[in-house]
Amino acid sequence: MVVINRRAARAAVVAAAGIAVLGLSAVTASAKADYGFKVGPRTVKAGARVHVKGYAAKDDDLFQKFCVQERQGKASWRTVKCAHGAVFDGGSVDTWVKAKHRGTLQFRGALYETDWGSNKLHLQLVTPTETVRVR
Known part of the structure; x- marks a missing residue:
C-alpha cells in the first residue's frame, strides 16, 4: 500500500511540474506592448494649437503603425497623423493640432x-x- 501512495505522489508532482512549465511558456510567449502619449497644454483658447506626441510598439514580428486620433465632444474619432510604421515598431508621431471650436x-x-x-x-x-478644454 505504501508503494502505491509513493507512486501516486510522484506522478502528481511530475504532472504539476509539467503544467507549471507549460503555463510559464505561455506567459513568456505573449507579445508585450510599450507606449507613451502626451498632450499639452490642457486648456487653450479657440484657434490655439495643441502639441500631441506619442509612440507605440509591440515585440511581435508583424507590421505595425501608430496613429494620433482626435474627437470634439462626442463625435467619432478622426485620425490626425500616422507614423510610417515598421515590423516590431509602430513608430512615433510629434504634431501640432489647431483647436478650432470651443468645448472638449x-x-x-x-x-x-x-x-x-x-x-x-x-x-x-x-x-x-487625454482631454483638452478649449475656451
Missing part, C-alpha cells in the same frame, strides 16, 4: 497591426484618452 477636445494614440497573410490593419492598442 480629446486625443488618443492607436496602434494598428496586420494579420499574417493580410495587408489590412487592425486596431490592437489604444492609449488612455
Whole structure:
C-alpha cells in the first residue's frame, strides 16, 4: 500500500511540474506592448494649437503603425497623423493640432497591426484618452 501512495505522489508532482512549465511558456510567449502619449497644454483658447506626441510598439514580428486620433465632444474619432510604421515598431508621431471650436477636445494614440497573410490593419492598442478644454 505504501508503494502505491509513493507512486501516486510522484506522478502528481511530475504532472504539476509539467503544467507549471507549460503555463510559464505561455506567459513568456505573449507579445508585450510599450507606449507613451502626451498632450499639452490642457486648456487653450479657440484657434490655439495643441502639441500631441506619442509612440507605440509591440515585440511581435508583424507590421505595425501608430496613429494620433482626435474627437470634439462626442463625435467619432478622426485620425490626425500616422507614423510610417515598421515590423516590431509602430513608430512615433510629434504634431501640432489647431483647436478650432470651443468645448472638449480629446486625443488618443492607436496602434494598428496586420494579420499574417493580410495587408489590412487592425486596431490592437489604444492609449488612455487625454482631454483638452478649449475656451
